[in-house]
Amino acid sequence: MLRVHDDLYRDDVLADPFRYYGALRETDPVHWNADFKTWVVTRYDDVSWVLRHPEFFSSAFYAREERPITPPIDSGDEAVHEYVSAFRATEIIQNDPPTHTRLRAPFRHPFSPKLIREWRQVIRNVVSDLLDAVEARGKMDVIEDLGRPLPLRVISEMLGVPTGDRELVKKQAEERMQSAISLAPDRMRRAADAIREGCEYFDRLLGERAASPRDDLLGVLVKAERAGCYTRAESVSNAQGLLDAGHETTIQLIGNGTLAFMRNRDQWDLFTSSPEALAVTATEECLRYDPPLFALRRIVAADCELRGKHLSEGDRVLWVIASANRDPRAFDDPDVFDIRRQPNRHLSFGGGIHYCLGQYLARLEGQEVFTQLASRFPKLRLETEEVEYAHLRGVRSLKALPVSWN
């Protein structure tokens, strides 16, 4: 049996999670990683099972986790770590029922496909503006010129963040995300500073919204407060949570998806022949093939058995989307990028009660980006074959993706 090492933060694992977790999937699908003290679940069926049993697999990681943080943070930052944890613990996705049910309820309707569909034209216009800005240049960085500005502008507009504050909010979001995805020892301090700023900012904005109601997501939070469903601390935290969730992941969908197209020229050529007709299945395939989040975690809430292994209360569980989406038991030719693949039951949005709230919004953003790129720049090509990933956990985040089209 192939011996698989346990260093999940090694460069080769972060740069190519498909290879590493794919090897685990085939040799030890429910693997105990002794270094990280976590179970690593890599098969499609098992990941799907974990997602559908929140009674065994808790999302309340911050509330339940008592072991020291890994990798370590700067000494003296224990208090800021506690502050960040207390803040994160009030986010929708960090909770189990019944709190999770209560916090998620107000957003069910605003994030339903029916209402999100009304944002399609806004998304289309933003993509179009961003491409107008770079067209004459003949080249761009997909991450900086398209991936970063698009989702932020859309989610800011949905929330009701004033146009003039977008840069401020973007900086806060980028710093705040450090606590979740960075491996650097100063990550908690940086996140804490941004969270403090963000809390003050959104507290003020929510106050304004309460005084003069508007039909946006901050308005939804204000209504939830009035109904006794949300406390002010919860709405301040979840306003930032929505911003972060709608931001970081969509950047990866756009970057990793465009890269997949460029590395599979036949699929790009096929796509440019009729982008509108193929936009839906192509976006699903981008989501499957190189998912924005490649692994997430749970914590065992009650002892259970999985594939003959005994999981005990308090054990950490890493469920790996990157390997589940490439499981040959679930997909034909899983390593082939096939933009007509159907059905495409990837797990990139998770599943069960925590199924990504913004999944339909992300889909629309992906569809609009890829369609317009293909219609306007069919000759799109990579400016370099050497792409670099940021040293982050859980996300495969391109540092840059330079392309040209003339």
Next chain:
Amino acid sequence: MRAPKGAVTVSVDQAVCVGNAACVGTAPDVFVLDDNRQATVANPDGAARDVIVEAAENCPVSAITVLDAVTGETLYP
């Protein structure tokens, strides 16, 4: 036999369905998940017509088609 007024014909495209179960949440008497976690229609009369149309509108992969059972008119998409 003619379909009663207001009745609908509902179908789920199995090639498209990803088992999200949003439809089951909206109209649990109409849609069920089978053993493969694919949505199927258990009873097209299990909910009011606008509820069924709403379930179709909120399918994240647009797998559901709803027709007027009498006129054949497409109600969704």
